[in-house]
Amino acid sequence: MTLPYPLKFQPEFKERVWGGRALEKFGLDLPEGHIGEGWMIADHPNGTSAVVNGELAGKGLDEIREAYGREWFGSKGHSEASGRFPLLIKLLDCNDNLSVQVHPTDDYERLPKGELGKTEMWYVLEAEPGAKIIYGLKEGVNRESLRQALEDGSVMELLQEVPVSAGDTFYIPAGTVHALCAGVVVAEIQQNSDTTYRIYDYDRPGLDGKPRELHIEDSLNVTAYEGAGATSMKTDGAVPGEWLRLAVSPYFIVEKGIVNGSWGLETNPESFTVLVVCEGSGHLLWEGGSQPYSAGECYLLPANLGAYTIEGQATLLRSYLP
Template identity: 70%
Template sequence: MKPYPLQCQPEFKERVWGGRALEQFGHELPEGPIGEGWMIGDHPNGTTKVVNGELAGLGLDQIREQYGEAFFGSKGFSKKNGRFPLLIKLLDCQDDLSVQVHPNDHYDRLPEGELGKTEMWYILDAKPGAKIIYGLKDGVTRESLAAAIEENRIMDALNEITVEAGDSFYIPSGTVHALGAGVLVAEIQQNSDSTYRLYDYGRLGLDGKPRELHIEDSLNVIAYENAGSTYMKTNLTSSNEWLTLAQSPFFVTEKGQVEGSWSLQTSPESFVIHIVCEGTGKLRWADGELNVKPGECYLLPANLGEYSFEGSLTILRSYLP
């Protein structure tokens, strides 16, 4: 079978902090507040199925089993569990998310086969004044944070940042963080669903009960000195060139502006994932083409070879280092 760019049916997740903003991308959402669209995933809690071409109807796990290294590349599998190593999401935050932290791969209380979670955010849209929580204030220790939690003043220990569209945040495991109300986000992360909540504003879950907190696990996995988190503005000064947003042991994410035609190529080592952020155009390869628009995510097999984008587009590119 000839390789081609794969597009998946998103797995939509109802979240107490979600809304309906993902409808703007043409998605048909289930009822309720939808906070997450899992756009490309191969996880027990959500495995996406291909909707285009010869492989339509197959889950990403089935494609992994049938086509293996040819499609995903020599690096394209988690060493810990053999699954697809990344999870790609779009997040609609109509309310503040819980203050949370993620473990690394080596935390001994992870469920068997589960990965840690290093991730990055690219802000697609933000209401004026929208904020996120990003890291601890200088000098906060495990002891002082535990005391702040006990005394219900955790917010005093946290950094808040006002955000706007185009901001990019790298969030290694161990970084305390929370998205705030009024942001729409593309998230590239390790293939993990492990989140430890430190604080949730006394909020009730969708079931009407208080949401579980994970204080001990959180205190255990926080990187109190510096997890290596970085953030940046991503204004591009030229087209058809890549700006590196995140370079981690688990993924590289770059941003580019397509103007006209931009010829690119995959490598045998890794698949490539493209997220369309703005604009419209075409994705072309040897055997076909697709019209592309904002909010769409494409998985390009490692053996696709040469391809190009045409039109006027802002895109993100992610691959394995």
Template identity: 75%
Template sequence: MVQPYPLQFKPEMKERVWGGRALENFGLELPEGAIGEGWMIGDHPNGTTKVVNGELAGLGLDVIRERYGREFFGTNGFSAKNGRFPLLIKLLDCNDDLSIQVHPTDDYDRLPEGELGKTEMWYILDAKPGAKIIYGLKDGIGRAELAAAIEEGRVMDALQEVPVEAGDAFYIPAGTVHALCAGVVVAEIQQNSDTTYRVFDYNRPGLDGNPRELHVEDSLNVTAYEGAGATRMKTDGLGANEWLSIASSPYFTVDKGVVRRPWQQATSPESFVILVVAEGTGKLGWTGGSLDVKAGECFLLPANLGGYELDGEMTVLRSVAP
């Protein structure tokens, strides 16, 4: 049996019409083009990341799941629907507005075979002055009102806009109409899904020069008109070596921690731990080794790792499968 250790992966970079080059600021290597998404930890047909460190280097997360899944992922660490790793971890560079979109729940009957619904959360890593997001419907907007707004080209009138700044956290359950807008860099923790229904895309061409497909019927079907339980919060003011719960769902819980001195932690047999370094630098230590870590890096700590230590001057996001 392999001794467990924190796994780091080579990101899968995705060109997007709304992307840019901001992920280079984390020291990440980007291919040519407008890079909108870095899939940092993924086990999906559209993007499976490979380990870059330690004795499992070169293996994809899918292979690790097949070989070591029970020990490494923990008793909660699998999607009940398709057996894959349950989460997908991304960094997003929103150089332009994303489409207005909504995601289905796991039980939507028109989901592609083997695909999950998509509940997600965002942590704003960086935001230009005046940056905003689209976050939910205005009061009183039901299916008929949303359908009419889409049909008449005035969908923005039906949506709430929220200003954002670095450190804001947003929980976005499936069924919440939403969009990131230009000028934000975001860490996204989500169900392991690549299903998005576009409500509106500003009538712009895609990377191929053609208009991007809209999914109006699916969008109207899956939108939670009474609200799906979306929440948002400011997360500043956190003391040294304290955790703050910033998102809680049936699929993941996410805490923010501010590391200022050595801080002892431990994994549990129930779940892996994912650490996203949101800012700063530090060390991640465990029995048998340590790593220098910095903003923009993401690590998968196996459930059977046991004790580990965070140290340095950094902000981290910690995600587990509940």
């Protein structure tokens, strides 16, 4: 019988027209090209990450799910209905602006078969001076004015731009118009979905030299014109040994923690825990084992792991199911 232990995965890397090479800073071995996304913990038809440590090395997250299901993912984390692991954990390198986009809710009738909606949150790991994001529509924008702006090329005038710096966090419920812009690296925790509707893409060609597809009608349909409840915050107030809550949704809770020495914690049988190491290094310890960790790594802690300790000097994100 395999005893539960913190799982580390080989990321699935995605080349994007807006990507770069910044993820190499985390010691990740990138393939050639403009790498925009590292799918760090993924169980999706478009990308599945495989375990690289311990007894289960070489097995995909889908295989782990099928073999250990409810026991390792928790009573909330194992769904007979949707099957897949409920979250997708990414690191994003925005060497250029991403398209202006919006995501649907779970109940959108035009969702691809088997797909979920996409509520997500960002934690800014790095931001160049002057970096910004697009975060929501300006007040008073409705479907008609957005459509008109898309037709006459003035859509950027209807969007809110927000300056960003490292440590900022943004909660992006489905229906929120948004875009990461050049000069930021973020950790993204999201529903396990790969459905994005592009509203505007700066009239640039894709990696194949052809214009990238826009999804105007779907975007107009799913946009929450009165707001979907997006929230943002600075996280400078985080103190060692306490969790600072960053985002609460029906799909995930995300908290920030600072490790300064040794921090004893425990998993919950209702949900797995995902740890994203934002800064620093140290060791994860649990009954029967230990694992060194460093910035840019992500770990899936099974719900039945029990007591564990994080040692070192580090800044972490902790995600679990509500």
